[in-house]
Amino acid sequence: MKILVCIKQVPGSSNVEVDPVTGVLKRDGIQSKMNPYDLYAIEMALSLTEQYGGSVEVITMGPPQAKGIITEAICMGAKKGSVLSDRKFAGADVLATAYTISQGIQKAGEFDVILCGKQTTDGDTAQVGAEVSEFLGIPNVANVLSVTNVADDSIIVTASLDDKVATMNIKMPCLLSVDGDINSPRLPSYKVLQSVTDDLIDIYSFSDFADQNPDHYGLMGSATQVERIFPPEKNAEKRSISGNADEQSEGLYQLIRERKLV
Amino acid sequence: MGKLVVHQNLVTKEKAPEIQSLCPFGAITYENDQLDISSACKMCKLCVKKSGGVVTYEEDVKKSVDKSLWTGVCVYVDHMEGAIHRVTYELLGKAKELAKVTGHPVYALMMGSAIGNSVEKLLHYGVDRVFVYDKPELKDFRIEPYTACFCDFIEKVKPSSILVGATNLGRQLAPRVAARQRAGLTADCTVLEMKENTDLVQIRPAFGGNIMAQIISPDTRPQFCTVRYKVFTEPAPTKEAQGEIVNMEIEEDKLTSAISVISTLDKPKDIDISEADVVVAVGRGAMSEALRNQAKELADLLGGVVACTRPLVEGNIMDAKHQIGLSGRTVKPKFMICLGISGAVQFAAGMKSSDCIVAINTDKSAPIFDVAHYAIVGDVSEILPRLIAKIKEGEANV
Numbered sequence: 001m002k003i004l005v006c007i008k009q010v011p012g013s014s015n016v017e018v019d020p021v022t023g024v025l026k027r028d029g030i031q032s033k034m035n036p037y038d039l040y041a042i043e044m045a046l047s048l049t050e051q052y053g054g055s056v057e058v059i060t061m062g063p064p065q066a067k068g069i070i071t072e073a074i075c076m077g078a079k080k081g082s083v084l085s086d087r088k089f090a091g092a093d094v095l096a097t098a099y100t101i102s103q104g105i106q107k108a109g110e111f112d113v114i115l116c117g118k119q120t121t122d123g124d125t126a127q128v129g130a131e132v133s134e135f136l137g138i139p140n141v142a143n144v145l146s147v148t149n150v151a152d153d154s155i156i157v158t159a160s161l162d163d164k165v166a167t168m169n170i171k172m173p174c175l176l177s178v179d180g181d182i183n184s185p186r187l188p189s190y191k192v193l194q195s196v197t198d199d200l201i202d203i204y205s206f207s208d209f210a211d212q213n214p215d216h217y218g219l220m221g222s223a224t225q226v227e228r229i230f231p232p233e234k235n236a237e238k239r240s241i242s243g244n245a246d247e248q249s250e251g252l253y254q255l256i257r258e259r260k261l262v
Numbered sequence: 263m264g265k266l267v268v269h270q271n272l273v274t275k276e277k278a279p280e281i282q283s284l285c286p287f288g289a290i291t292y293e294n295d296q297l298d299i300s301s302a303c304k305m306c307k308l309c310v311k312k313s314g315g316v317v318t319y320e321e322d323v324k325k326s327v328d329k330s331l332w333t334g335v336c337v338y339v340d341h342m343e344g345a346i347h348r349v350t351y352e353l354l355g356k357a358k359e360l361a362k363v364t365g366h367p368v369y370a371l372m373m374g375s376a377i378g379n380s381v382e383k384l385l386h387y388g389v390d391r392v393f394v395y396d397k398p399e400l401k402d403f404r405i406e407p408y409t410a411c412f413c414d415f416i417e418k419v420k421p422s423s424i425l426v427g428a429t430n431l432g433r434q435l436a437p438r439v440a441a442r443q444r445a446g447l448t449a450d451c452t453v454l455e456m457k458e459n460t461d462l463v464q465i466r467p468a469f470g471g472n473i474m475a476q477i478i479s480p481d482t483r484p485q486f487c488t489v490r491y492k493v494f495t496e497p498a499p500t501k502e503a504q505g506e507i508v509n510m511e512i513e514e515d516k517l518t519s520a521i522s523v524i525s526t527l528d529k530p531k532d533i534d535i536s537e538a539d540v541v542v543a544v545g546r547g548a549m550s551e552a553l554r555n556q557a558k559e560l561a562d563l564l565g566g567v568v569a570c571t572r573p574l575v576e577g578n579i580m581d582a583k584h585q586i587g588l589s590g591r592t593v594k595p596k597f598m599i600c601l602g603i604s605g606a607v608q609f610a611a612g613m614k615s616s617d618c619i620v621a622i623n624t625d626k627s628a629p630i631f632d633v634a635h636y637a638i639v640g641d642v643s644e645i646l647p648r649l650i651a652k653i654k655e656g657e658a659n660v
Binding site: 061064065086089091093098099121127130131135139140141142143161162163169170174222226227228229231232239240242251256259 | 265300301302304305306403404405406430438442445447448449450463475476482488519520521563565582589597599607622634635636639641644648649656
């Protein structure tokens with residue numbers, strides 16, 4: 001089976017600090033890394049191909065530096081990867097991002113299963129996977145826990161649906177967003193790193209895509225618009241319980257009594 | 263929409279690194295004397311504000327939608343075999359508030375199989391109309407027929423805004439429908455407001471919660487958003503049933519699916535911290551076994567549960583289902599005590615709408631005190647045992 005995993009480069013720490021004076025986001029010392037949720041998807045893809053045969057490719061959208069995570073995925077065992085990178089993709093919301101990735105996937109080839117991580121740690125929306133499947137016109141299931149019984153044209157998956165676990169049969173091609181913590185992602189092999197060459201990484205830009213309407217990409221293709229950004233409000237009505245440990249515990253005890261918790 | 267324009271004539275070799283450093287995402291590149299903006303750009307427009315005219319924002323003329331054709335605030339009824347998820351009622355309460363601004367009706371959309379009894383319940387939450395797709399094919403949640411019904415409803419009714427609970431189901435369905443409608447979708451909104459021109463103002467934490475983003479979809483309809491459970495307050499049900507039930511029909515061939523559900527089993531019942539009325543949370547400053555045991559004792563005395571921050575889960579000290587925060591659960595208890603928790607934004611995002619928050623921390627500048635209602639600057643290991651003793655003593659005297 002041919003599996004494609006959608007991955008993303010995210011800031012190494014989600015603790016992006018905002019300078020209270022200038023309002024500028026501080027990025028000193030923040031490095032990029034692969035979105036941690038994507039590692040579970042890559043691991044699932046690799047173990048499926050080990051069991052049932054086939055190959056794993058990866059795809060990402062981002063700046064040219066996003067090549068780094070493609071290399072990392074190849075070191076984990078992926079065969080090759082694609083980077084979708086173009087100035088025209090800048091400022092994309094969920095809609096435009098998903099559309100761009102769906103165009104890129106069609107460029108990258110045909111796949112039986114497309115895997116996504118549960119969500120990214122920077123955007124945190126968990127929505128792009130489902131929108132990609134819509135643009136590709138294939139079924140999707142989210143919060144996938146396991147894939148078993150790979151047949152010629154279908155697979156059996158289990159997925160978490162809030163307080164239920166559903167087991168279902170899905171025809172391929174399909175897109176699955178896998179849950180976090182479902183396996184132990186393998187470490188990249190540094191032996192493989194020596195042999196990763198640029199020809200294993202395809203770079204696609206707007207001009208490579210089938211849809212040549214620039215209004216469908218980036219900011220132009222986005223339906224949502226950020227009207228303003230502002231710092232989170234701090235709690236105004238704050239009281240403090242001061243004194244030594246005896247006085248503080250007494251103050252807290254009285255509060256608990258007032259609230260009728262004991 | 264618009265685009266960023268770099269005025270190359272204003273760029274000098276000396277100035278370039280300074281402009282590059284303005285971008286928190288490293289999206290500004292400088293090669294061959296050309297300053298360029300790569301696809302890492304998130305359109306935060308900080309470069310426009312700070313570059314002194316080197317980068318400017320230029321508005322494009324764009325197609326607009328006739329907003330008067332789209333009316334109503336709709337809530338998707340999240341349910342499992344007819345058991346309605348409570349987030350639905352919370353959203354209906356919010357929908358009513360939003361609809362008041364524009365004078366729009368409140369709609370509920372429910373799809374499933376043999377859901378007649380559940381539909382009746384919705385009539386106690388101030389809806390004007392409940393649209394129902396009741397078909398055997400909709401018994402199990404499968405993405406294609408559910409998307410088809412949702413889109414059929416949108417085409418026939420043309421609602422202006424659609425609120426969906428951010429459950430595992432809603433997080434699949436909302437994006438799929440929004441993509442088919444080429445409409446805007448904002449995930450995990452924490453505040454919703456309505457403009458008089460029917461634009462839905464959606465506010466959500468961005469950049470890991472360090473900043474709030476106010477988002478609108480001014481040129482597309484319907485406007486989709488998802489909201490997590492326990493962000494809004496559930497209204498009390500009305501005694502009298504009100505509102506009209508509208509049974510919807512759809513062509514059979516739209517209800518086919520490449521998915522067949524083999525079984526749906528209940529997950530083993532775990533302690534669900536998001537349901538608790540009292541939460542005692544421990545962080546790095548209270549992770550010793552002794553303090554964790556005391557925290558558990560306190561939680562038991564108060565009829566609550568113990569929760570924790572991410573480092574305790576990563577350190578395999580506590581199970582992930584106890585974790586509060588963006589990568590864990592969202593809680594909204596009536597009373598919460600935070601022990602030795604610094605209060606990273608990701609944690610705060612998962613608990614700050616709790617009714618009453620008490621924080622105990624030795625560091626008086628810990629950000630947890632920004633969200634806490636009661637601040638106790640002190641040592642958990644000294645306060646906690648004394649508090650437990652007082653509660654026990656008080657109970658013994660009753």
